[in-house]
Amino acid sequence: MKFSELNLCTEILSNLPNNLFAATEIQKLAIPAVLAGKDLLALAQTGSGKTYAFGLPMVQTLINNNHCEIEGLVIVPTRELAQQVATTISLLSSCIAVTVLCGGIDKTAQISALQQAQSLNKPQLVVATPGRLLDLLQQQSLSLSAVKQLVLDEADRLMDMGFWPDVERILSFVPLSRQTLLFSATLAAELNDKAVNLLRQPVKVSAQAVNSVVSDIKESLYLVNKGDKARALIALVLANQWSQVLVFINAKDDADKLTKRLVKAGINASALHGDKEHQQREQTLSDFKAGELQVLVTTDLLSRGIHIDALPVVINLELPTSAPVYVHRIGRTARAGANGIAISLVCHGESDSLAAIEALTQRKFKLEALTGFEVTDKPSSGASKRAPRDKKANRRSQNKRSAKDFVSKKPSFSRK
Structure with a gap:
């Protein structure tokens, strides 16, 4: 189906990228x-085109209303995604004012941006992360009383990251008569329950089977020793000479340590995580998108909706502890109909995480051997390695009157 068949106005159609002719499945449905x-x-x-699925009709509604208040609100989990969504939507029409509100940026500057947008006498749309938006609402720095359309983008990640309490507080500032749009890549039972209470007689659309992975991704899972993962990653990058690789790791400190090892091995790499300054994060992501970095090591900061053109490879150095995150991570490749490779380096200690991913996606994975990396680690027996507790000793300790009672007395010696 062509975009021209979706009752969109001429201005929006004329501002679509030249390489876009037909709507994706989710766009046709939504x-x-x-x-x-x-x-x-x-x-x-x-990677299925969700931003246009809600952005195109939102912009059209704002243009038709032609009011200069905040009538459109999009809530996303990260500042990188907020900036990406705002940039995409702002290009659709010169008749609307789009403002980004997110953490890591000076609040005074964001308040000034809101005031400037209001002075333009254009319909306003705000794209925000939950924490900063709630902060500004509580300071009465903006009003959402005129909001007519609310979008929760990457809703499963908003919940998984613990933002849902903030989202619910934000909803108390938004009129009940609003139109609410909830977009998600996965739908766990908890999110489904929240959606039932949040939405009013919603239209339910699905562009794929629930909790499924894009079919254009070739997935490989290798069983390796926990201590061999960094060496295995370096070997894979050097052997395959991929143009770009996005590597996911769970901890910020580990991201920096891994990056140092990659650089020492002669690989052009950098790290990106929440402890980096905003400007540094923007520059690193910009460099990677421009192809100036071969390997970007990141936490789940970039698993949430960020689009990188023609990214060929995603590697999980560690499996995520949350199963839906796996779907988001590998979804950074094979976007917009392209093919991609997703590799996971799995150790015996991650068996529970692997089982959760299999249960969510309703698939059984085969762990392969990685040439040159013999597995010597043994699966956990599940038994505790700690010695049985001496309950009597615990009771004796509880009867001590102070810390002094735990200190051994020096032996005394008599002179003869």
Whole structure:
């Protein structure tokens, strides 16, 4: 289906990228429902065009209303995604003012941006992360009383990252009569329950099977020793000479340590995580998108909706502890119909995480051997390595009156 068949206005159609002709499945399903004013629960894989699925009809509604208040609100989990969504939407029409509100940026500057947007006398749309938006609302720095359309983008990640309490507080500042659109790549039972209470007789659309992975991704899972993972990653990068690789790791400190090892091995690499300064994060991501970095090591900061053109390879140095995150991580490759490779380096200690991913995606993975990396670690027996507790000793310790009672007395010696 062509975009011209979706009842979108001429201005929006003329501002679409030249390489876009036909709507994706989620866009074909979502856009008519949004234009009809329906609440929406949309399930779509990462890279399927979700931003246009809600952005195009939102912009059209804002243009038609032609008010200069904040009537559109998009809530996303990270500042990188907030900036990406805002940039995409702002290009669709010169008739609207788009403002980004997120952490890591001076609040005074963001308040000034809001005031400047209001002075333009254009319909306003705000793209925000939950923490900063709630902060500004509590300071009465903005009003959401005129919001008519609310989007929760990457809703499963908003919940998984612990933002849902903030989202619920934000909703108390938004009119109940709003139109609510919830977009997610996965739909766990908890999120489904929240959606039932949040949405009013929603249209439910799905561009794929629930919790599925893009079919254009070739997945490989290798069983390796925990201590061999960094060496295995270096060997894979050097052997395959991929143009770009996005590597996911769970801890910020480990991201920096791994990056140092990659650089020492002669690989052009950098790290990106939440402890980096905002400007540094923007520059690193910009360098990677421009192809100036071969390997980017990141925490789950970049698993949430970030688009990188033609990214060929994603590698999980560690499996995520949350199963839906696996779907988001590998969804950074094979976007917009392209092919991609997703590799996971798995050790015996990650068996529970692997089982959770298999249960969510309803697939059974085969762990392969990686040439040159013999597995010597043994699976955990599940038995505790700690010696049985001496309950009597515990009771004796509890009867001590102070810390002095635990200090051994020096032996005394008599002179003869």
